[in-house]
Amino acid sequence: MRLLILLWTLPTTLIGMLAAGVWMLFGAKARLAHGVVEVHGGRFAYWMMRRGFAAMTLGHVILGFSAARLEQLRPHEHVHVRQAERWGILFIPAYLLAGLWQGLRGRHIYYDNPFELEAFAMDALVAKTNTHKKV
Numbered sequence: 001m002r003l004l005i006l007l008w009t010l011p012t013t014l015i016g017m018l019a020a021g022v023w024m025l026f027g028a029k030a031r032l033a034h035g036v037v038e039v040h041g042g043r044f045a046y047w048m049m050r051r052g053f054a055a056m057t058l059g060h061v062i063l064g065f066s067a068a069r070l071e072q073l074r075p076h077e078h079v080h081v082r083q084a085e086r087w088g089i090l091f092i093p094a095y096l097l098a099g100l101w102q103g104l105r106g107r108h109i110y111y112d113n114p115f116e117l118e119a120f121a122m123d124a125l126v127a128k129t130n131t132h133k134k135v
């Protein structure tokens with residue numbers, strides 16, 4: 001079953017691997033963590049970060065600004081990994097169309113995107129869990 005999921009997600013993961021390769025040409029480092037390839041650092045990441053980017057998930061590849069930032073964003077980005085596994089080859093078009101649809105309705109293409117709302121729900125859950133840990 002896991003192999004089928006990996007194959008179903010492979011087209012999106014390949015795009016992620018291509019992006020990872022470009023990032024690594026600009027000095028990024030890659031590591032395996034929690035079943036995905038995490039890529040961070042380098043000049044490309046810095047350039048993206050200056051434009052408000054923190055991390056991006058493409059199948060089983062997560063591109064992020066730094067290793068520390070990837071740690072923080074892991075629960076959110078792994079929601080996108082699960083979405084990519086669910087949607088397979090349709091993930092990127094579905095994500096973009098969902099954002100476009102929100103934009104056409106006068107909403108925010110990112111903050112109102114249902115794919116992001118699912119990930120934000122995870123962020124809220126993590127924040128709540130961390131609050132309870134502090135008490």
Ligand SMILES: [Zn+2]
Pocket residue numbers: 076080115116119
């Ligand atoms: Zn997200």
